[in-house]
Amino acid sequence: MIRCIVIEDQPPAQRILETYISDTPNLNRVGTFHDPLEALGFLKTEVIDLIFLDIHLPKISGLDFLTILPYKPAIILTTAFPDYALESYELDVVDYLLKPFPFQRYLKAVSKASQLLENSKSQAPSEAPSVKTDSFLLRSGHDLIRIDLGQLVYIKAGSDYCELHTIEKKYLSQEPLKTWNVKLDAKGFCQCHKSYLVGLVHIRKISGNQLYLNDGTLLPIGRAYKDKLLKGFIK
Template identity: 50%
Template sequence: MLKTCIIIEDQPPAQRILQKYIADVGSLELLHTFNNALEAIPYLQQNSVDIVFLDIHLPKISGIDFLKTLQNSPNIILTTAFSEYAIESYEYNVVDYLLKPFSFQRFVKAIAKANNKTTTSQPRETHNEQAKTPVAQTFLIKSGYDLIKVKSDAIMYIHSDSDYTEVATKDKKIISSDSLKQWLEKLTNNFLQTHKSYIVNSDYVSKVSGNQIIINGIEQKIPIGRAFKERFIENIKS
């Protein structure tokens, strides 16, 4: 069965790419293309749509402001060149966040996410919290002649510096002899590598601004490398 969709995008080249990808998928029916979100609002009020491909930087009102107007939202797939809105957008339960330029394979992956999403909407707070929240790991970090006990949920980020790593927790920094690769092998999925020298606990990420990550409650800005950016954005949704 065909899924219906619309495009909200003000740039003709981006419109054409989306239109081609939609046609190539074969399981989507494009109902309409809008140059701005204001035109789409009355259309969505009168028509049922399965998926909305939404740009963020739009004339009149932004894609984020448009999301705020939606009550019974269809599946939203954001298409944008800007990564800094990723965390805020997921507050509105978007299905996926496609960073331009994105490939056809990445587009297909987003469609699969939309197809797999349950139709029953629940507040994020009422989802099965036990299933979502992993049990904190406990580590004994060898630092010089000491063994320091640290729980994984207290680790904000890990920074590699030559022959050692610096483990930053809420209240201290611990020098560890383990390499960044060793830490990646031990840590759970909410720890993501963002740079050749950094691992970040996504639970502490408050904002993505350009090629930097802002960590809750501290001034530290973590770089995010081009090779790691797409995977980080894909996995930041909690």
């Protein structure tokens, strides 16, 4: 049985997929999510084989969601827009369903996913590989850049983007600070201010309402974040 979830923010599209899945004997739907960040939290504790993923979602797009998965299930994209087909296949998805899609087209995509999962199981080593957790992927235009967590010093929120400051250079991301906070939770990062997220290993000292980083950077500390920051720094 293939364990799957649906990530879709439109109720009519949710209902169609749920009906299709219930009529597919080898699929077991274990969840439906309208919020991709909620789905991300679920995936950190549950192993899923297949995701039906919409592209246009609140907070973070489906394509960006693919870059922050803690592991890689089979992905079937569902969207009303054909523009993303090439980019989605570059991200190694199983299939791309253009809404509205009939049941037969859906079955074709599920068949491809089933075959892929079966092949993966037959070729898998006796011990499953560990998930790489010391780096993350950053989308920059059409590029995906892998950044080591140890290189990331802090993130600063702007009006329309975030600045990711690493030891070597600065990157820009369209994802909000809230999304980065979820991504880097429990990975040695802590929000110190409404506009800043900092790597705890890069803090040299805390003095009053300021952080002194190893590279000489000074960051502000917001009153609402100070207690959690101190606990993380001392730990």
